[in-house]
Amino acid sequence: MDVETFAHPSQQLTTPARGDRVARTREAIVGSALALALAGEVAPIVRDIAKMAGVSARTVFQHFADTAELYVAVLGRVLAAALGEVDFNMSWPLDERIAMIINQCSERGERLLPMWTFVETLQRRSNDASEMIVQMYTANRTQLASWFEHELAALPADARERTLNALAMTLAPESWVVLRERLGLSVDQARDELTFVTRAVLSGGALRA
Numbered sequence: 001m002d003v004e005t006f007a008h009p010s011q012q013l014t015t016p017a018r019g020d021r022v023a024r025t026r027e028a029i030v031g032s033a034l035a036l037a038l039a040g041e042v043a044p045i046v047r048d049i050a051k052m053a054g055v056s057a058r059t060v061f062q063h064f065a066d067t068a069e070l071y072v073a074v075l076g077r078v079l080a081a082a083l084g085e086v087d088f089n090m091s092w093p094l095d096e097r098i099a100m101i102i103n104q105c106s107e108r109g110e111r112l113l114p115m116w117t118f119v120e121t122l123q124r125r126s127n128d129a130s131e132m133i134v135q136m137y138t139a140n141r142t143q144l145a146s147w148f149e150h151e152l153a154a155l156p157a158d159a160r161e162r163t164l165n166a167l168a169m170t171l172a173p174e175s176w177v178v179l180r181e182r183l184g185l186s187v188d189q190a191r192d193e194l195t196f197v198t199r200a201v202l203s204g205g206a207l208r209a
Contacts, residue, residue: 022063025053025055025059025063026063028053028054028055029049029050029053029055029059029060029063029064029070030070030073030074030077031053032048032049032050032052032053033049033070033071033073033074034074034077034078035052036048036049036052037074037114037115037118038114038115039114040114040115040117041118042117042118042121043067043071043118043121044067045067046060046061046067049070068122068125068126071118071122071126071129072122072126072128072129072132075119075122075123075129075132076132078111078112078115078119079132079133079135079136081111090146090147090149090150094151094202097147097148098195098198098199099195101144101147101171101198102171102191102194102195102198103191105171105176105194106176106187106190106191106194108173108176109173109175109176109177109180109190110176110180110187112173112176112177113176113177113180113181116173116177116181119133137168137172140168140171140172141164141165141168144164144167144168144171145164148164148167148202151202152164163201163202163204166201166204167198167201167202170194170197170198170201171194171198175194176190176194179193179194
């Protein structure tokens with residue numbers, strides 16, 4: 001993933017009166033880069049991004065210092081969409097909560113799947129991207145602690161932490177990539193496997209107690 005830079009990055013569109021137009025242009029650039037990443041481009045080039053956004057390459061670099069900064073903006077958009085809340089009542093039976101959570105994980109995984117190589121490559125080459133990934137996993141672990149609060153609260157501290165870590169690993173995006181791409185499972189098969197492992201992790205936590 002090479003980084004393209006503009007010869008004069010100091011030329012920025014910062015005039016307040018142009019605020020709306022600047023925001024729309026930036027949105028178009030990020031959206032175009034995202035579309036190319038979703039199409040399988042590991043490192044979308046500025047020429048293609050600019051063409052899709054209907055702007056010049058020069059304009060792209062008036063909004064972003066280099067492609068690395070643009071890619072990080074794309075990653076931020078993807079992760080924000082991937083961390084949506086699951087709308088369910090904590091009083092629901094465990095199986096219903098698991099079903100809702102697996103459904104969310106599968107939807108998130110399918111959104112990330114086409115651009116997973118882009119994400120992995122970017123996080124290796126950008127500290128900002130790596131930090132965003134860490135924040136995603138931290139947020140995911142916090143959500144899991146809330147979703148399974150009742151089951152985890154019944155465990156001793158050590159078993160609770162180990163069970164929560166195992167859940168976070170099971171429901172991480174990489175797990176979906178392994179099931180779908182490495183093992184070649186269908187969406188329904190991958191959901192079934194995640195459901196099975198999630199139940200096993202929670203049962204194992206109870207046994208450790």
